[in-house]
Structures are given as structure tokens and as C-alpha cells.
Amino acid sequence: MKLLSCKEATSLASQRLDRRLGLLERLSLRLHLAVCDGCSRVAKQFAFLRTAVKQLGERDA
Numbered sequence: 001m002k003l004l005s006c007k008e009a010t011s012l013a014s015q016r017l018d019r020r021l022g023l024l025e026r027l028s029l030r031l032h033l034a035v036c037d038g039c040s041r042v043a044k045q046f047a048f049l050r051t052a053v054k055q056l057g058e059r060d061a
């Protein structure tokens with residue numbers, strides 16, 4: 001399994017919100033997040049943003 005660069009990892013973290021990642025993608029992303037604090041933070045922010053946007057959408061609906 002290849003190691004992701006930070007750019008690839010943040011890209012996957014963002015795509016994860018829009019589509020199902022493949023098994024290898026999920027594993028390599030998880031591996032990268034386990035060793036990279038910067039991308040862990042970014043991934044958490046993506047997740048937080050998605051939750052926030054989703055809640056806004058539900059409130060409007």
C-alpha cells in the first residue's frame with residue numbers, strides 16, 4: 001500500500017464526504033491520519049463542516 005501525500009490525504013478526506021471511498025482509499029487515508037496531525041485536523045474540520053451544513057439544510061427544510 002502506498003503512503004499518501006498530505007495533498008492526496010486531504011483530497012480523499014474531502015471526497016469522503018461526497019462519495020463512498022474504496023477499501024484501499026479508506027485504509028490509506030486512515031493510515032495517513034494516524035500519523036499526520038495536520039491532516040487529522042483538516043479531516044475533522046471537513047466532518048464538522050458537513051455536519052453544520054447538513055443541520056442548516058434540515059432546519060430550512
Ligand SMILES: [Zn+2]
Binds near residue numbers: 005006032037039
Ligand atoms: Zn498529512
